[in-house]
Amino acid sequence: MSQTLINAMADLEESVLVKEVKNLQAQGVPALEIIQKLQEGMNIVGKRYEEKEYYLSELIMSAEIFKEAAALIGGDLAGGGAPSHGTMVMGTIYGDIHDIGKNIVTTVMSCNGFKVVDLGVDVPTAKYLEAIKEHKPQVVGISCLLTTAFDGMKECISAIEAAGLRDGVKILIGGGPCDQTTANYVGADAYCKTAQDSVEYSKKLLGIS
Ligand code: B12
Known part of the structure; x- marks a missing residue:
């Protein structure tokens, strides 16, 4: 699939990217596949930033460019009419203001039968605890794009446990620098690489077919 799209995202070629997104949509390429390619392009942006290019x-x-593309694709993600599987409380951990991935997961989970309570970015532990008590979710999602915020996730999950709320929820984490080792370190139930993973893992963890 479209290397042009990956390159356009990585090279910040806005007009090429918009054209290619429209082109792929016209060919009937699924929205989530397009997003995955954009994510690959973003990973290259991240590498170039690290290398000071x-x-x-x-x-x-x-x-900004990613958001423009996501707005074009947004309508295709909206499913509607899916059965209700439960509630997810979602946020980006404190210290971190990245929200593009979180917003995609929120949209995709909503379109796949989950009511999502989005707490926003830079979310302190107390706000997660309050939301879990209030909304009684089956799934809690923590997005984290900064390695310096890993300890924040660990602290948050420990606090959920200390408050006696851990047994009732499955905790998923995700975001660029996370992996399964991170999930083990912070005490999450699963690490999700993509928004689609979050749907599949949630259903699997909750025993929904
Ligand atoms: C865009 C971007 C920004 C934007 C964010 C805009 C916004 N509104 O989000 C801006 C410019 C604000 C920004 C700021 C900073 N950034 Co930045 N940023 C990025 C970049 C290039 C892309 C992130 C992104 O949106 N990717 C696209 C989305 C779709 O992918 P995603 O977030 O991974 O989400 C997908 C999956 O991971 C998953 N997912 C995500 N979250 C969750 C949660 C759950 C529960 C689940 C199930 C799944 C899931 O589903 C999503 C869809 O498939 C990354 C590079 C990278 N490779 O990630 C750097 C990166 C994350 N940033 C980095 C840095 C250093 C910073 C700054 C500290 C820079 C600075 N000097 O100020 C600040 C931090 C500010 C703060 N306190 O948070 C570093 C972090 C390094 C590290 N190891 O910690 C990265 C990795 C770049 C790099 N390689 O150096 N950044």
């Missing part, structure tokens, strides 16, 4: 201004620009 890109600076903060390019990171900001990449976010």
Whole structure:
């Protein structure tokens, strides 16, 4: 599938990217596949930033371009009419303001039968605890794009446990630098690489076919 799209995202070629997204949509390529390619392009942006080929201004620009593409695709993600599987409380952990991935997961979970309570970004532990008590979710999602915020996730999950709320929820984590080792370190039930994974893992963990 479209290397053009990956390159356009990585090279911040806005007009090429918009054209290619429309082109893929016209060919009937599923929205989630298009998003996955954009995510690959974003990973390249991240690498270029690390290698000092890109600076903060390019990171900001990449976010703007991604959002433009996501707005084009947004309508295709909306499913509606899915059965109700339960509630998910979702947020980006405190110290971290990245929200593009979180918003995609929120949309995809909503379209797949979950009511999602989105707590936003830079979410403190107390807000997760309050939301779990209030909304009694089956799934809690924590998004984290910064390795420096891993300890925040660990602290948050320990606090959920200390408050006696851990047994009632499955906790999923995700975000660029996370992996299964991170999930083990912070005490989550699963690590999800993509938004679609979050649907599959949630259903699997809750025993929904
Ligand atoms: C865009 C971007 C920004 C934008 C964010 C805009 C926004 N509104 O989100 C801006 C410019 C604001 C930004 C700021 C910073 N950033 Co930044 N950013 C990125 C970049 C390039 C892309 C992130 C992104 O949106 N990817 C696309 C989405 C779709 O992918 P995703 O988030 O991974 O989400 C998918 C999956 O992971 C999963 N998922 C995500 N969350 C969750 C949660 C759950 C529960 C589940 C189930 C699944 C799931 O589903 C999503 C869809 O498939 C990454 C590079 C990268 N490779 O991630 C760096 C990156 C994350 N940023 C980085 C850094 C360092 C920063 C800054 C500290 C820079 C600075 N000097 O100020 C600040 C941090 C500010 C803060 N306190 O948070 C580093 C982090 C390094 C590290 N190891 O910790 C990265 C990795 C770049 C790099 N390689 O150096 N950034």
